[in-house]
Amino acid sequence: MKRTLLLIAVATILAATLPALQAQDQTPAKWSPPRTPDGHPDMQGMWARRGAAMAEANAPKSPLSEFGATGQPYPTVFNTGVSTPQAAAALTNRPSGIIEPANRVLPWRPEADAARREFLSHMIPPASLKYVEASARCVPPGLLGGDDRHPYQIVQRPGSFVLMYEYNHVTRVIHTDGRLHVGPNIRLYMGDSIGRWEGDTLVVDTTNFNDKTSFSQTIPYHSEALHTVERFTMVDPNIIDYQLTIEDPKLFTAPIRIAGTFAAAAKGSELMEFACAEGSQTLPNIFGFGLFPEQ
Amino acid sequence: MRTKLWVIAAAAGLLAIAVPAVAHHSFAAEFDADRPITVKGTVTKMDWVNPHSWIYIDVKDPSGKVVNWRFEMGPPNALLRMGWRKDSIPAGTPVEIQGYRAKTGEPVANAKQVKLPDGRELFSGGSAPTLPVAPESKQ
Amino acid sequence: MNLAYGNRQSYDERFMKKTMVLGFFLGTLLLAIPVWAQGPARAIPRTPDGKPDLNGVWQVLNAAAWDLEDHNASLRVPAGQSVVEGGEIPYQTAALAKKKENFQRRESADPAEAACYMPGVPRATYMPFPFEIIQNPKLITMSYEFGHTRRSIFTDGTPHPDGFPDFWMGDSRGKWEGDTLVVDVTNLDERTWLDHAGNHHSDALHVVERYTLMDPDHMLYEAALEDPKVFTRPWKISMPLYRRLEKNVKILEYECVQYLQEQKYGNAKPVVGAKP
Numbered sequence: 001m002k003r004t005l006l007l008i009a010v011a012t013i014l015a016a017t018l019p020a021l022q023a024q025d026q027t028p029a030k031w032s033p034p035r036t037p038d039g040h041p042d043m044q045g046m047w048a049r050r051g052a053a054m055a056e057a058n059a060p061k062s063p064l065s066e067f068g069a070t071g072q073p074y075p076t077v078f079n080t081g082v083s084t085p086q087a088a089a090a091l092t093n094r095p096s097g098i099i100e101p102a103n104r105v106l107p108w109r110p111e112a113d114a115a116r117r118e119f120l121s122h123m124i125p126p127a128s129l130k131y132v133e134a135s136a137r138c139v140p141p142g143l144l145g146g147d148d149r150h151p152y153q154i155v156q157r158p159g160s161f162v163l164m165y166e167y168n169h170v171t172r173v174i175h176t177d178g179r180l181h182v183g184p185n186i187r188l189y190m191g192d193s194i195g196r197w198e199g200d201t202l203v204v205d206t207t208n209f210n211d212k213t214s215f216s217q218t219i220p221y222h223s224e225a226l227h228t229v230e231r232f233t234m235v236d237p238n239i240i241d242y243q244l245t246i247e248d249p250k251l252f253t254a255p256i257r258i259a260g261t262f263a264a265a266a267k268g269s270e271l272m273e274f275a276c277a278e279g280s281q282t283l284p285n286i287f288g289f290g291l292f293p294e295q
Numbered sequence: 296m297r298t299k300l301w302v303i304a305a306a307a308g309l310l311a312i313a314v315p316a317v318a319h320h321s322f323a324a325e326f327d328a329d330r331p332i333t334v335k336g337t338v339t340k341m342d343w344v345n346p347h348s349w350i351y352i353d354v355k356d357p358s359g360k361v362v363n364w365r366f367e368m369g370p371p372n373a374l375l376r377m378g379w380r381k382d383s384i385p386a387g388t389p390v391e392i393q394g395y396r397a398k399t400g401e402p403v404a405n406a407k408q409v410k411l412p413d414g415r416e417l418f419s420g421g422s423a424p425t426l427p428v429a430p431e432s433k434q
Numbered sequence: 435m436n437l438a439y440g441n442r443q444s445y446d447e448r449f450m451k452k453t454m455v456l457g458f459f460l461g462t463l464l465l466a467i468p469v470w471a472q473g474p475a476r477a478i479p480r481t482p483d484g485k486p487d488l489n490g491v492w493q494v495l496n497a498a499a500w501d502l503e504d505h506n507a508s509l510r511v512p513a514g515q516s517v518v519e520g521g522e523i524p525y526q527t528a529a530l531a532k533k534k535e536n537f538q539r540r541e542s543a544d545p546a547e548a549a550c551y552m553p554g555v556p557r558a559t560y561m562p563f564p565f566e567i568i569q570n571p572k573l574i575t576m577s578y579e580f581g582h583t584r585r586s587i588f589t590d591g592t593p594h595p596d597g598f599p600d601f602w603m604g605d606s607r608g609k610w611e612g613d614t615l616v617v618d619v620t621n622l623d624e625r626t627w628l629d630h631a632g633n634h635h636s637d638a639l640h641v642v643e644r645y646t647l648m649d650p651d652h653m654l655y656e657a658a659l660e661d662p663k664v665f666t667r668p669w670k671i672s673m674p675l676y677r678r679l680e681k682n683v684k685i686l687e688y689e690c691v692q693y694l695q696e697q698k699y700g701n702a703k704p705v706v707g708a709k710p
Contacts, residue, residue, distance in 0.1 A: 037482055044570070064323055124323045125398075125706060129699045132324060138346075138691050140582065149373060155570045157489060162568050164575065166372070169584040171577040171685075173566065179682045188687050212692070271586050272372045273601040277691040278551045279344030281367060285325040285397055288705035291549045291698060324704075343599030371599065380597030398706040 033200065033234045036156050041200050041234045043161075046269040047152045048078040051096030052242055052260030054144055057104035059218040060117050063124035064133055078151045080238075080263040087238050091263055094241075100257035107254040116251075119220055126286060134214035134221075137283065138276035140170055140189035142213030143206065143228055143244060144258075150274060151265045161195055161202055161232075168276050174204050181207050187224060189213055204230040223250035238264040326405045330396040334364060334404070338388045343371040343381060350409065352390060354402075366392050366406040374417070388412065478613070478647040481569060486613050486647045488567045488574070491678040491685060494655075498560040501631035502671060511630075517560075519670040523633060529664040536632025544630050550690035552583045552602035554626025555619050555641050556657040556671065564678050566685045574608060574615065581690045587617050594620050600637060602626060615645040628659075636663040651677040 033041040082088055098104040119131070126132040135145055146152075150166035159177035164170070174195040182192045192208035209226040231243040240262035247255045284290035336352035348371040353361050368374075384390070391410040397403035409417035479487040497505070497514025503522060507513040516522070525533060536543060545551040546561075553561055558578050565578040572590035577583075585603040594605050604622040608615055624637040644656040653675040660668035 125704055126324050127704075129695065129702065136324065137695060140687075140689065149370065153573075155568055155573065155575065157568065157570070162575070164584070168582075170582060171568075171575070171584050173568070173577070173684065175684070182684075182686075186686065189689060189692075190687070269376075270588065270592075272375065273585070273603055274345045274370070274372065275552060275602050276346050277549070278602055279342070279348075280346055281349075281403075282325060283695065283699055285399060285403065286704050286706075287699055287702045288399065289702075291694070292543075292545075375598065381599045382597060 031236065033237075038158050040156070040197055040202075042156065043154050043202075043232065043234050043240055044156055045154060046265035046271070047154065047240065047262035048080045048265050049146065049148045049152055049242070049260060049262050051094070052144065052146075052148075052244060052258055053097055054216045054219060054246075054256075054258060055097050055104070056106045056216075056218060060120060062120055062217045064120075064217045078149055078265065081266040081269075082238050082263050087236070090236050090239055091261065094239075094261050095259035096261070097258060098256060099259045100255075106256060107252045109251060109253055112251040116219060116221070120218065123220070129283075129287075132282070132286060133217075134212075136280075138168060138280060139213060141165065141168060142189060142209070142215075142222075143191070143230070144215045145213055146170070151269055151271065152262065153271050161204075164271060166271050166274050169274055174202075176202075181205075184208070191226070191228070200233060202230075202232040204228075204232070206230070219251075222248050225250045232262075325397060326395040327398050328395055331393065331407075332396055332404060333391065333393045334366075335389070335391045336364065338384055338386055338390055339363060340386060341381075341384055343375075345370050345372065348374065350384070350390075350392070350406065352392065362402050364402040364404065366394055366404050366409075368406045368409070369418070379417070384409075384411070384417075476649045479650055481571070483571050485569075485571075485610055486615070487569065488615065488645060488647065488653070489569045491564050491566050491683050492653065492675045493564040493678055494560045494562075494673055495676055496560065496673055498671070498673060499557070499562050499629060502629045502633055503631070505631065517671045517673045519672065524666045524669055526664060526666055529634070533632050533634060536627065536634055538632075540630055540632050544627055544632070545625055546580075546627065547630055550581055550694045551626070552581060553578075554602055554622055554628075555585070555604050555606070556643065556659075557626065557628055558583055558585075558603065559643075559655055559657075559675075560629075560673065563688055564683075564685060577685055579685045579688050581688060587615075589615075594618070600624070604641070613646060615643075617643040617645070619643065634664065635659070635661045638663045645675075648674075651679065653677075 033043070036042045036044075080091075082091055098106070101107065122131045123133065129137070135141070135147070139145075141147070146165050147167040152166065153164040155162040155164070159175065161174045161176055163172045163174065165172075170190060172190055172193055174193040176195040176197065178196075179194060181194060186192065186208055187210035188208055189210055189212060191206040193204050193206040195202050195204045197203070206228045209222070209224060211221060211224045211226075213222065214220050215222055226246070226248045228247070229245045231241075233241045235241050242260040242262055244258045244260070245255050246252075246258065281290075334352070334354050336354035338350060339353055340351040342349040342351070346369075348368045350366045350368060352364050352366065354364050355361050389412055392404075392406050393408045393410075394404040394406045397405075411417070481487045481489075496517060497512045498517045500511045501514060502518055503516045505511075505514055523533075540547070542548050546553040546557065552558070558565070558576070558580065561578065561580045563579040565576055568575040568577060572588070574587040574589055576585050576587065583603065585606055587606040587608040589608045589610075591609075592607065594607055598605060598621055600621045600623040602623050602625075604619040606617050606619045608617040610616070619641040622635070622637070622639045622641070624635065624639070627634050639659065639661040642658045644654075646654045646656075648654055654672065655675050656670060656672040658668055658670045659665070
């Protein structure tokens with residue numbers, strides 16, 4: 001009787017552990033996202049972005065950062081809907097900021113590094129209009145200047161993936177219908193983006209930038225040679241993994257890779273209007289006159 | 296119902312990550328960090344426009360003359376999502392504002408904190424009001 | 435000799451009847467020929483949820499941006515016939531005086547042209563720039579090339595939020611009535627103008643827009659405006675929207691604010707402690 005029981009116990013244990021033992025040899029089942037009618041991952045919804053910024057090591061001291069953003073204790077990142085312990089755990093330790101080069105020392109061309117340091121020295125107080133921080137002049141943010149205290153919204157249609165920034169009401173319609181970039185003489189603040197799906201990752205190629213947007217408080221401009229590649233991969237119901245590769249041969253000798261995350265926004269979030277120039281007193285404060293009698 | 300959602304969101308919120316915040320206005324170019332001020336007055340108007348909302352207050356100077364000050368605040372969208380509403384601070388509400396003066400010397404400043412008669416502070420995340428502040432209810 | 439009596443119709447009456455029937459038949463045929471010549475009507479495209487598919491890039495072809503009412507041309511301003519039903523905007527007396535004052539000052543006082551502010555609703559629709567409609571079952575987004583202005587039209591059944599401030603592009607909530615998208619717009623900032631001629635409104639403005647596809651490439655745009663502080667009664671505008679048919683057409687950029695800043699502040703010196 002005892003032996004039978006022992007045999008049954010051993011058999012049960014084996015039966016329980018065998019599948020697990022087998023599974024160790026296989027890659028774990030990957031989570032598969034919900035899909036749009038054309039079969040691609042459905043990333044639609046409201047998102048809070050974090051991490052997609054260019055904080056370089058050995059940065060020059062920038063007079064812009066002396067006071068922080070506004071002096072007010074606003075939350076620095078738009079609230080997410082991620083509040084369960086499991087979902088929150090998935091968000092911790094995600095790659096963030098510059099990941100290549102790993103030491104965050106950017107591969108500057110020496111003359112470009114010197115030029116931007118010289119430029120920074122004229123920003124506070126600003127010597128003229130072009131030295132006023134780009135975001136304070138309501139310049140469209142380019143790919144790095146978006147203020148992440150405001151959410152993003154993704155809408156997908158056959159033939160395009162639309163990324164809407166609440167910040168400065170910028171809309172990026174990323175065509176995935178196989179069309180080519182616009183001609184080289186068309187220059188855009190937000191560049192010209194075309195996308196293609198590589199499996200479940202949306203790969204976005206952007207060219208045709210003008211040279212008027214800013215990367216960060218220590219990198220106040222870039223050149224028209226800028227070329228970027230972004231990768232959007234939904235890894236969790238609440239998380240889109242975001243990777244951005246920057247190449248600007250006039251500034252840097254090698255590409256730079258930046259990582260960020262789009263986390264699901266609080267349920268019920270809607271895009272709200274962000275009117276920039278309409279409410280900004282920055283230029284009247286600096287130059288002493290406004291465009292309208294009231295300013 | 297929407298207000299509740301935002302209050303919950305604000306409370307559950309916030310996985311704070313040390314990311315350099317994008318400064319969407321050039322605070323350092325417009326305001327003087329060496330000239331902090333605290334001003335008491337009565338609200339005349341609130342302008343809810345991005346990127347900065349504005350709050351206008353009548354302030355009596357030592358000679359008794361009333362000067363209308365203009366204080367620049369942050370994006371109203373954040374305030375709205377915290378549950379603040381257009382009538383949360385009606386005209387006539389007495390407030391105390393700490394901030395930094397504009398470099399031009401005009402009665403303009405950047406508000407660091409706006410304190411209401413019941414002690415609530417406008418920018419402290421999570422202190423979403425459930426009732427608007429009524430001037431009659433002040434002590 | 436007359437043989438007709440009682441129930442029997444006269445020869446003349448029967449002839450008349452036959453002629454009328456034949457005439458009616460031939461007339462119907464004649465009327466139908468133009469339709470036959472056109473070919474079968476082009477069905478409007480639909481989204482998977484069965485609604486008219488408004489996706490695409492659209493633009494008006496009229497002079498409403500300069501002046502909604504009948505107006506003559508002047509330098510850099512094309513002539514136009516009124517898009518207002520009934521011809522004239524029904525102003526209250528004081529509001530009409532304000533409009534005339536706005537018109538005199540328009541080059542420096544028009545918020546959209548003089549300051550590059552967002553044009554508001556309905557003006558954004560008929561600015562002389564294209565806009566893109568991005569349609570999703572719960573949200574229809576209008577992305578205007580002028581100043582990359584954008585507004586969200588929530589079609590998820592939610593109401594206008596309580597206690598919100600005004601926005602330059604208002605708060606828009608939409609629903610389908612048959613094949614017409616009906617959009618209710620409130621919370622419109624009083625500072626926008628309705629056109630470059632100084633036509634204006636107050637913070638009480640309430641706009642109801644109707645977007646109806648007439649065929650795959652033409653949409654009828656109608657907007658009803660009511661503002662008891664400014665007009666004596668509600669009034670309406672209507673105009674066609676034309677699909678931009680170029681291959682690979684896309685919304686480009688008209689960064690009005692940047693161009694204007696360069697013009698106005700490009701050579702200006704800061705008032706405090708400028709380091710050259």
